[in-house]
Amino acid sequence: MNRLPPLKALQYFECTSRHLSVKNAAHELNVTPAAVSQQISKLVDLLQIPLFKKDQRGIALTVEGEHYFMGIRTAFRQMEEATRRLQEQRALPRITVSCTPGFAMQWLMPQLPQFNQLHPAIDIRISTTNRLADFARDDVDFAVRHGLGNYPGLTSEILIDDPLQPVCSPRLLKSRKQLKLVDELSAYTLLHDEHQQDWRLWLEATGAQHVLWNSGPVFADSNGALDAAKRGHGIALARKTLIREELKSHELILPFKTSIKTGIAYFLVYPSEVLLKEETRQFKDWLCRAVKLK
Numbered sequence: 001m002n003r004l005p006p007l008k009a010l011q012y013f014e015c016t017s018r019h020l021s022v023k024n025a026a027h028e029l030n031v032t033p034a035a036v037s038q039q040i041s042k043l044v045d046l047l048q049i050p051l052f053k054k055d056q057r058g059i060a061l062t063v064e065g066e067h068y069f070m071g072i073r074t075a076f077r078q079m080e081e082a083t084r085r086l087q088e089q090r091a092l093p094r095i096t097v098s099c100t101p102g103f104a105m106q107w108l109m110p111q112l113p114q115f116n117q118l119h120p121a122i123d124i125r126i127s128t129t130n131r132l133a134d135f136a137r138d139d140v141d142f143a144v145r146h147g148l149g150n151y152p153g154l155t156s157e158i159l160i161d162d163p164l165q166p167v168c169s170p171r172l173l174k175s176r177k178q179l180k181l182v183d184e185l186s187a188y189t190l191l192h193d194e195h196q197q198d199w200r201l202w203l204e205a206t207g208a209q210h211v212l213w214n215s216g217p218v219f220a221d222s223n224g225a226l227d228a229a230k231r232g233h234g235i236a237l238a239r240k241t242l243i244r245e246e247l248k249s250h251e252l253i254l255p256f257k258t259s260i261k262t263g264i265a266y267f268l269v270y271p272s273e274v275l276l277k278e279e280t281r282q283f284k285d286w287l288c289r290a291v292k293l294k
Helices: 007-019 022-029 033-047 063-090 101-118 182-187 197-206 222-230 244-248 272-276 278-293
Strands: 052-055 058-061 094-099 123-128 142-147 155-160 164-167 236-239 265-270
Touching: 007 022, 007 033, 007 063, 022 033, 058 063, 094 101, 094 278, 101 123, 101 142, 101 222, 101 278, 142 278, 155 278, 164 197, 182 197, 197 236, 222 236, 265 272, 265 278, 272 278
Parallel strands: 094 123, 094 142
Antiparallel strands: 052 058, 142 265, 155 265, 164 236
């Protein structure tokens, strides 16, 4: 006989042989026991060789059935492995980026469609958190962090370091377009994100004498501080790079022309071995270019 038995009959035989139970095989295959018995009977009729025999516990394989099962099982395993490899090859390469909620919402998310258009075969996952990423435990490729860039054992590159500047709603200043003296801030509420030292650094650099840097509410991230500023609840610190749209629409304004460099910046942080993969190099190159263009 040159013709192969039907694949369904072979599948039902292989499953029944593993379980040595028609009932359990039917459960795995999501069919009735009668359907399993029918396929095995067809296979036996086609081969003209007994494959199972009854014993005290139910059924057992004959010697011929045992040999046949071993060969069929190997073939099914090879098909399963080939299918798995094929699916892995078709799966999109995945890059996971850990960043603060502020950076994600203010910059990264609005820019990602550009990357997706250039590299549709790369899947970008964003994990928002204020804690430092554990690259091995968290399965993270890149992290964007706001700080001084000192991350031992990791590579860090400056992404955004334009000066921090006070921003507020034009409603807060009422008829005034700008404040003339930094000490005038004492009449307004200072809005803080998790980096509470930013206001201290800014006030020290501008020579303010009568403004309490640690007064005012503290928000979990910069999104909260900026939202409060937009609603006219006080003055926050931000970077122009991250609020271009709000400044353009006059939802936020700059009450001072003064700006300072604090050394605090947004850094791209990653273990050097991440760049061994082509897709991660493509993402890093795109991110660094996109930041410079904005």
